[in-house]
Amino acid sequence: MTTQTSPAGQPASGFHIAVKVHQRTASRALLLTTLALFGASAQPNIARGAPPAEAFSGVGAWVSVFEASVWARPERAVADMRRRGVSSLYLQTASSRPGPAVFRPDRTARFLRAAHARGMRVVAWYLPPYARPGYELRRALGAVRFQARGGDRFDAFALDIEAAPGSPGPSLRNQRLLRLSESLRRAVGPAYPLGAIIPSPYGLELPRGRRWWPRFPYRGLRRHFDAFLPMGYYTYHGEGPGAAFRDTRRNLEILRSKTGDPAVPIHIVGGESGASSSAEGRAFKSAVNRYGAIGASMYSYGQMGGEDWRAFSGLRLAPVGEPARAAGGVSATPVTHGPRHRRLVALTFDADMTYSMLDRIRAGTVRRQIDGRLFSLLRRTRTPATIFLTGLWTGEYAGFVRGLARDSLFQLENHSYDHRAWTSPCFGLPTVTRRAQKAAEVTRTQRVVKRVAGVRPRFFRFPGGCETLRDRRLVARLGLRTVGWDVDSGDAFEEHPRTIVRAVLSGVRPGSIVVAHCIGAPNTPATGAAMARIIPALRARGYRFVTLDRLLSAEVSRPHESS
Numbered sequence: 001m002t003t004q005t006s007p008a009g010q011p012a013s014g015f016h017i018a019v020k021v022h023q024r025t026a027s028r029a030l031l032l033t034t035l036a037l038f039g040a041s042a043q044p045n046i047a048r049g050a051p052p053a054e055a056f057s058g059v060g061a062w063v064s065v066f067e068a069s070v071w072a073r074p075e076r077a078v079a080d081m082r083r084r085g086v087s088s089l090y091l092q093t094a095s096s097r098p099g100p101a102v103f104r105p106d107r108t109a110r111f112l113r114a115a116h117a118r119g120m121r122v123v124a125w126y127l128p129p130y131a132r133p134g135y136e137l138r139r140a141l142g143a144v145r146f147q148a149r150g151g152d153r154f155d156a157f158a159l160d161i162e163a164a165p166g167s168p169g170p171s172l173r174n175q176r177l178l179r180l181s182e183s184l185r186r187a188v189g190p191a192y193p194l195g196a197i198i199p200s201p202y203g204l205e206l207p208r209g210r211r212w213w214p215r216f217p218y219r220g221l222r223r224h225f226d227a228f229l230p231m232g233y234y235t236y237h238g239e240g241p242g243a244a245f246r247d248t249r250r251n252l253e254i255l256r257s258k259t260g261d262p263a264v265p266i267h268i269v270g271g272e273s274g275a276s277s278s279a280e281g282r283a284f285k286s287a288v289n290r291y292g293a294i295g296a297s298m299y300s301y302g303q304m305g306g307e308d309w310r311a312f313s314g315l316r317l318a319p320v321g322e323p324a325r326a327a328g329g330v331s332a333t334p335v336t337h338g339p340r341h342r343r344l345v346a347l348t349f350d351a352d353m354t355y356s357m358l359d360r361i362r363a364g365t366v367r368r369q370i371d372g373r374l375f376s377l378l379r380r381t382r383t384p385a386t387i388f389l390t391g392l393w394t395g396e397y398a399g400f401v402r403g404l405a406r407d408s409l410f411q412l413e414n415h416s417y418d419h420r421a422w423t424s425p426c427f428g429l430p431t432v433t434r435r436a437q438k439a440a441e442v443t444r445t446q447r448v449v450k451r452v453a454g455v456r457p458r459f460f461r462f463p464g465g466c467e468t469l470r471d472r473r474l475v476a477r478l479g480l481r482t483v484g485w486d487v488d489s490g491d492a493f494e495e496h497p498r499t500i501v502r503a504v505l506s507g508v509r510p511g512s513i514v515v516a517h518c519i520g521a522p523n524t525p526a527t528g529a530a531m532a533r534i535i536p537a538l539r540a541r542g543y544r545f546v547t548l549d550r551l552l553s554a555e556v557s558r559p560h561e562s563s
């Protein structure tokens, strides 16, 4: 396989490793299934007034300029696609090599006519190497403006973003990519549907991917494109249905998190179809059904056999702009305790920090916001605990947080970026109101914690516990589960340890989640002293302390299991 045959992410770039390409010998003969194999119904073109991203919805079929057998008979290929429930044909107009803007204009015209006659859309795609920016923009626009005799045009355009032979290094590549994207958008206007075909977001997170394309500009691209089409290519990152499911889930999650937009329209591409087993194909479909996408396909049409199409049977796609089902598989119901059949308790400590607190720390008017007494107690008594980190605290005490991450006693989770409340009033906290800012409270913290501690939080706790169902749904869409508590230590602004001790000892039951803080004076001055009495008292009652992970994983063990 060469660069030119596959969009976004190819072995030649040194990024993907072709683990195997066991060419299937199965006949490509058309298994004429009369049923619509896909649950999604095909829609003709794009309805007037529909969002431009609609152009990338539904089931797709990919045809590169190198698939001679498909180009030999456009009408036959299109008729087959239609029978299989395809709503959009993704037709390559040009490879990274110099040449005309539209490959074989007469054949291209036949594809357009045949597809439109069957109510299908045709999306043009092109792969620029970022070597000659002006020329590449003209080629992209050549596809957008292409008009067949009889008037047929492409319904949308997708830029195939990858590094091709002749591409510059990452930083110049990013610069030219964003400039090309901006010029393209300016030339076609705001209503023309533009898609970004991007390499596997999961692959970009792997060490090789990070070296190959560091700082991939997700947010910059989101400004110019209506939809993302990640080339999942799970066949490169591992083998078997487990890997296909994981890659697909991660691709959707990472893209939502990196763009900071939980509703970003995604058409996810799996495959390669020639190397994908039917079990892998079904795992891909299950992940799409569970984590949500507006469109799905396998690369490429010419390599798809009957079993690939059958694997898609029962595919359920989400409507544009409403990826509610794309809850990342995460429930919006908050966790407030673990199973009640074992004497396990999770102590959780919130590391609050607002910008005004940060100002006071910097000005030297408050002390270091780390409860040293508490942490040395936890370590000395080997007491596991879960720490909910704000992004500001993590950044301010990066060295300390790294130490927590290295210590198996501690689990690190997300407590917003700057501890603003999501609803108001909330204990006098400043508030965050806009949805995009709320999402950023979560995603910025994910990034800081990942960068500083190397871990990726999976749980989120709202500052002050102030939130609505909508807020929890937003957090779930970002892939995090909301965690509350069933025992409030009441340590905020409490000077007397015994008040805290009483509250916790009278409240704890098997499976309890206790909320307290780990920032010390002035806001929570008595927590360490109180915990010095709480921990031995609960152990004496037969309780065992566990991290949140352990507490919740106890759910899967049988109720009669002894502890």
Ligand SMILES: [Zn+2]
Pocket: 350, 351, 352, 415, 419, 462, 463, 464
């Ligand atoms: Zn807090």
